[in-house]
Amino acid sequence: MAQGQIRKALSGYYYVEQDGELIQCRGRGVFRNRGESPLVGDVVDFTREGESDGYVMKIHPRKNELVRPPIANIDQAILVFSVKEPDFNTILLDRFLVVLESFHIEPIICLTKMDLLTDEELGQLTAYIEDYKKIGYEVMTTFKEDASLMARIQPMLAGKTTVLAGQSGVGKSTLLNTLIPELNLKTGIISQSLGRGKHTTRHVELIEVCGGLLADTPGFSSFDFDTIEKEELTACFPEFLRISEGCKFRGCLHMKEPKCAVKSALETGDIKEYRYAHYEQFLQEIFDRKPRY
Structure with a gap:
């Protein structure tokens, strides 16, 4: 054996x-x-x-397992999000982050197309970047012709098993092609010829790159909260988890409970309003979920 x-x-x-x-x-x-x-x-x-x-x-025994793609023991995910075309979307980003946190997969946020922003938009985005860094997330930004991105990503791959995830049309395949030129994924052309919303069935494979393993399926598609219970959602918001130790009631859902430390932090600005609004929305989705038998 x-x-x-x-x-x-x-x-x-x-x-x-x-x-x-x-x-x-x-x-x-x-x-x-x-x-x-x-x-x-x-x-x-x-x-x-x-x-x-x-x-x-x-x-x-597995550290974790994903359904789409079917893969196990993932250490980290590079979340590729554009800031324009399509526009940066905090609720979609938070949806990805919550699912990754639930699987104990470390997220690395990679924001592309920074060169397309106006000065005003750049100021707003910089505030968001600071918010996510303060929570504890790694955030990288890249411009159209930014050769340094690969130099920053490559050391992060060493000794880890990594997947790529993110919005459609933000350059995940291009990123994979740059990291592993032999993959030669057909960027853009495939989706145009197949029509929107369709995809080719490809097998999952882990490829050795930069001293680590990289899944050659760009991203994963299961971003509902089927496997998360309402009591577990707090743990998927790291800043909530830290602060919730001060809640009066154990298992506090931070909605209408008295002496809730998270609600107090919301009032003082230590928790951002948009993050709390997303927490409320995700919690409602979990409440509305059909029971599983």
Whole structure:
């Protein structure tokens, strides 16, 4: 029995990396019987059958797992958001951040197209950037011809498993192409020829780059709050979590409860109004969610 990591899943085969070698493995039927499925990113025990074939026998406990794309054990996500065309959108950004926090994936915010902003817009955006930095998020900004972006991103990839996420049409594929030129993703042309809202089905693969692993699927698409319970939402807003220790009631939802430290921080400006408004909206979405059986 040997141990390795699934780097690619394709047509019922799992390609397990061990000491620089890829072994093509099948999953044992026991996984189907348990309703389990090995995922790209899984650390697994496997047995060899011949030179380059084998069977996945055991899946090690996961740090996290995503549904779309189906991938496990992600350390961080680079969130690519444009500031113009499409315009910067704090509620969409917060939606991404909340989902990432719920999976314990560290977000890195990357804002593109800064050169398109007017001076007034730049002032407003700078205030938002300072807000997110104060919360504790890494924020990078990039202009149209900004070669330094790659130099800033590459050290962040070392020793980590990273995915890309963000708005449509903001350059995730271009970013991937720059990091891994051999991928040669067809940027823009594919979406134009297929029509809006359609996508090509591509397998998920982890590729070694800059001393880390990068998922070659640009982003993930599951940004509802299906897996988050109302009591867990506070933990997905880091500044709320820190302040909520001062709430009178344990499990305070920061709505109408008396002596709520979060509501007090909102009044003093220590919590931003737009962040609280998004928290309220997301909490309502969780309340309105159909029960799961």
